[in-house]
Amino acid sequence: MKSNAMPSLASIGRFWLPVLALVVPLVLIVVVTGQFGGLSLQRTVVEMLISIVIVVGLYVFVGNSGIISFGHATFMAIAAYGSAWQTCCEMLKPITMSGLPHFLRDQSIPLLPSAIVSVLLAGAAAFLTGLVIMRLTGLAASIATLAVLFILNVVYSNWDSVTMGSASIVGLPTYVTAWLALGCAVLAIVVAYLYQISAFGLAIRATREDEVAAAASGISLYWSRLIAFTLSGFLVGLGGVLQAHYLGTVSINNFFLGFTFLALAMLIVGGMGSLAGAVVGVVVITAMVDIFRRLEGGISIGGQQWSLPAGTQELIIAAFMLLILVFRKDGIMAGREIALPQQPQREKGLING
Amino acid sequence: MKSFAVAASAAIALLLPSTGVRAEEPIKIGFAIAESGWLSNYDSAPFKAAVMKIEEINKAGGLLGRQIEYSVMDTKTDQARAATVGAQLVDGGVDMLVVSCDYDFGAPSALAAKQAGKIAFSLCAADPKMGVQGVGSLTFTANSAAQSEGIAIAEYAQKKMNLKSVYVLEDLTIEYNKSACAGFRAAWAAGGGQETILGNDTFKNDDPSIASQITRLKGLAKQPEAVFVCSFTPGGASAVRQLRAAGIDLPILANTAMVDNYWLNAVPGLKDFYLPAFMSLYGDDPRPEMAKFLESHKARYGEPPVSSYAVLGYSLIEQWAYAVEQAKTTESEAVVGVMNSFKDQPFTAGPTSFTDQLHIQVDRPWLIMKVENGSFHAVEVYRNSFKPDMKLLFRVGQ
Numbered sequence: 001m002k003s004n005a006m007p008s009l010a011s012i013g014r015f016w017l018p019v020l021a022l023v024v025p026l027v028l029i030v031v032v033t034g035q036f037g038g039l040s041l042q043r044t045v046v047e048m049l050i051s052i053v054i055v056v057g058l059y060v061f062v063g064n065s066g067i068i069s070f071g072h073a074t075f076m077a078i079a080a081y082g083s084a085w086q087t088c089c090e091m092l093k094p095i096t097m098s099g100l101p102h103f104l105r106d107q108s109i110p111l112l113p114s115a116i117v118s119v120l121l122a123g124a125a126a127f128l129t130g131l132v133i134m135r136l137t138g139l140a141a142s143i144a145t146l147a148v149l150f151i152l153n154v155v156y157s158n159w160d161s162v163t164m165g166s167a168s169i170v171g172l173p174t175y176v177t178a179w180l181a182l183g184c185a186v187l188a189i190v191v192a193y194l195y196q197i198s199a200f201g202l203a204i205r206a207t208r209e210d211e212v213a214a215a216a217s218g219i220s221l222y223w224s225r226l227i228a229f230t231l232s233g234f235l236v237g238l239g240g241v242l243q244a245h246y247l248g249t250v251s252i253n254n255f256f257l258g259f260t261f262l263a264l265a266m267l268i269v270g271g272m273g274s275l276a277g278a279v280v281g282v283v284v285i286t287a288m289v290d291i292f293r294r295l296e297g298g299i300s301i302g303g304q305q306w307s308l309p310a311g312t313q314e315l316i317i318a319a320f321m322l323l324i325l326v327f328r329k330d331g332i333m334a335g336r337e338i339a340l341p342q343q344p345q346r347e348k349g350l351i352n353g
Numbered sequence: 354m355k356s357f358a359v360a361a362s363a364a365i366a367l368l369l370p371s372t373g374v375r376a377e378e379p380i381k382i383g384f385a386i387a388e389s390g391w392l393s394n395y396d397s398a399p400f401k402a403a404v405m406k407i408e409e410i411n412k413a414g415g416l417l418g419r420q421i422e423y424s425v426m427d428t429k430t431d432q433a434r435a436a437t438v439g440a441q442l443v444d445g446g447v448d449m450l451v452v453s454c455d456y457d458f459g460a461p462s463a464l465a466a467k468q469a470g471k472i473a474f475s476l477c478a479a480d481p482k483m484g485v486q487g488v489g490s491l492t493f494t495a496n497s498a499a500q501s502e503g504i505a506i507a508e509y510a511q512k513k514m515n516l517k518s519v520y521v522l523e524d525l526t527i528e529y530n531k532s533a534c535a536g537f538r539a540a541w542a543a544g545g546g547q548e549t550i551l552g553n554d555t556f557k558n559d560d561p562s563i564a565s566q567i568t569r570l571k572g573l574a575k576q577p578e579a580v581f582v583c584s585f586t587p588g589g590a591s592a593v594r595q596l597r598a599a600g601i602d603l604p605i606l607a608n609t610a611m612v613d614n615y616w617l618n619a620v621p622g623l624k625d626f627y628l629p630a631f632m633s634l635y636g637d638d639p640r641p642e643m644a645k646f647l648e649s650h651k652a653r654y655g656e657p658p659v660s661s662y663a664v665l666g667y668s669l670i671e672q673w674a675y676a677v678e679q680a681k682t683t684e685s686e687a688v689v690g691v692m693n694s695f696k697d698q699p700f701t702a703g704p705t706s707f708t709d710q711l712h713i714q715v716d717r718p719w720l721i722m723k724v725e726n727g728s729f730h731a732v733e734v735y736r737n738s739f740k741p742d743m744k745l746l747f748r749v750g751q
Contacts, residue, residue: 171487
């Protein structure tokens with residue numbers, strides 16, 4: 001009895017190891033900073049966890065399909081605005097967002113249902129755009145996602161009666177705590193992991209390595225990518241809702257090129273070939289940004305006040321990314337998951353071609 | 354000075370857990386403002402002036418017998434940073450939080466103050482949403498509504514300059530311009546009739562050329578007597594230059610963001626250019642309190658303020674300190690109660706009124722200025738009589 005249970009426990013452990021190796025350190029970070037960190041550090045950790053949700057969402061499509069998407073900020077924006085319409089500022093809504101339908105304009109919707117509806121909205125939007133874009137391959141698909149981003153940006157910046165145009169919507173309830181963000185990050189990691197080891201995940205990873213061979217093996221490029229794109233839209237939408245309710249403000253300018261490139265940079269630095277890469281990229285970039293931001297703010301060493309000139313942080317981050325791209329072009333994790341020694345070898349053939 | 358303030362802020366944020374307030378403890382003001390990024394151009398001048406006022410109060414014995422300490426943290430012109438920095442300062446136990454000069458970037462910090470039940474005061478946001486309706490009943494701004502700029506210059510043009518018709522050129526890049534233009538159109542139509550606005554056109558601040566707009570303006574059946582440009586630099590300066598280069602010598606009316614001499618090199622020989630301003634930095638302001646402010650600023654920093662927005666920061670501290678004195682406490686609700694009762698209360702920036710619905714100025718007198726011989730010159734102080742209603746202030750249905 002016991003001898004039967006042990007191996008199955010070990011195999012369960014092995015199965016979940018790539019997830020646990022990511023989740024456990026995150027839990028530790030939250031616990032330790034919650035106990036000993038200052039407010040600033042705690043907030044940085046929440047921002048990091050939200051970024052993990054977003055970048056893991058991005059990874060589900062970009063990492064598995066190998067197609068760079070510039071358009072995922074679109075689904076974040078759709079979810080964030082969706083949630084803002086449902087929960088924001090009852091007093092101001094009838095005045096500034098007069099174009100909303102009555103059931104949204106004159107009342108607020110409870111937080112949980114509104115969050116779920118917003119995430120579904122983002123997923124639906126991803127599915128609908130995916131229906132068209134996933135017919136394209138490679139670079140054409142990437143450019144098409146960029147076009148989607150521009151379309152949304154222009155529409156939302158000018159749809160004054162509903163989105164308040166380029167102004168910020170301020171006053172969303174801020175309910176996002178470190179534990180909630182952690183829960184969502186874990187959920188995103190688990191979903192991404194289960195997807196990538198499922199038959200659908202294997203199929204799309206095969207298309208990434210060799211489109212022709214995958215198609216010849218009976219894999220539909222279109223459907224496998226559409227599934228990844230839609231799932232990725234859901235997760236990124238979750239990130240959008242979290243961000244909106246963490247900051248308390250939503251502004252279309254935050255869902256444009258600056259953000260898109262930062263999220264992609266996180267993914268590429270970590271290594272877009274693996275889930276671990278997505279998470280590690282976020283942690284590394286967030287940590288670097290935070291450290292240099294503190295140095296810019298000034299620290300005292302042995303009674304001496306000492307600070308870096310403003311703007312150093314951006315320069316150093318840029319230099320760091322360049323170094324990664326030059327010397328380790330597959331990112332820090334180089335397409336590997338964190339696993340016991342024999343596992344990477346077994347999957348290596350598939351993952352790294 | 355700056356690094357000292359940053360060090361002080363870091364020390365306060367890290368070292369001081371919230372303890373009970375005793376009489377001898379200093380009063381704390383936090384500044385969650387942009388010290389880097391584009392918004393720092395707008396935040397820095399009023400911030401320096403606010404510091405000057407704090408030092409003046411301390412020198413005169415403090416507020417309620419307590420000294421005022423301030424700490425400043427950089428939002429880096431980033432909304433997420435603004436929220437974090439605001440929360441940190443509030444956590445450090447500030448009595449009042451000063452936030453950035455812009456609704457979009459100041460509101461996240463103001464929200465943090467609101468959650469802690471503290472007053473947030475924006476240096477110079479010109480959006481009425483920086484107040485009761487947009488953030489909450491503890492949020493104020495030291496500036497006038499952008500609509501009031503447009504209203505003042507529209508009325509002044511009709512009543513004092515006797516202009517009968519106008520053409521409106523609107524920069525759609527930021528909300529501020531749209532509000533100023535909305536105010537202008539409403540006041541102009543109220544004074545001279547809708548039909549005397551001969552045309553409206555739009556552009557974007559980063560448009561390299563407004564040639565097509567100029568062509569349409571020149572092609573009007575009846576030429577207007579003036580052009581109102583609601584924009585900001587650099588795009589606004591470029592638009593003015595192109596209008597003049599195209600031979601349009603009509604008087605140009607503009608909004609406050611185009612004030613101060615720094616951009617006049619871009620349009621050599623510019624004249625017949627009018628706008629409403631807070632004050633004159635060039636020594637010809639008719640109001641003695643402005644001359645005094647200018648003198649103190651020169652004495653403190655060795656130079657006049659780089660922008661006339663500075664006086665708003667000075668006046669912000671003045672207004673809050675006055676209310677604290679009247680309320681005999683820094684407790685938010687009591688101070689807000691006093692502030693809401695201000696009715697044309699005289700302060701350096703001008704008469705100031707707040708109500709429980711409106712935490713922004715709608716008819717504070719403007720100094721009308723014109724450009725001549727390569728510099729802005731004060732013309733006269735003008736107070737608009739047309740007051741924007743709530744619909745205009747929040748631009749409902751426009």
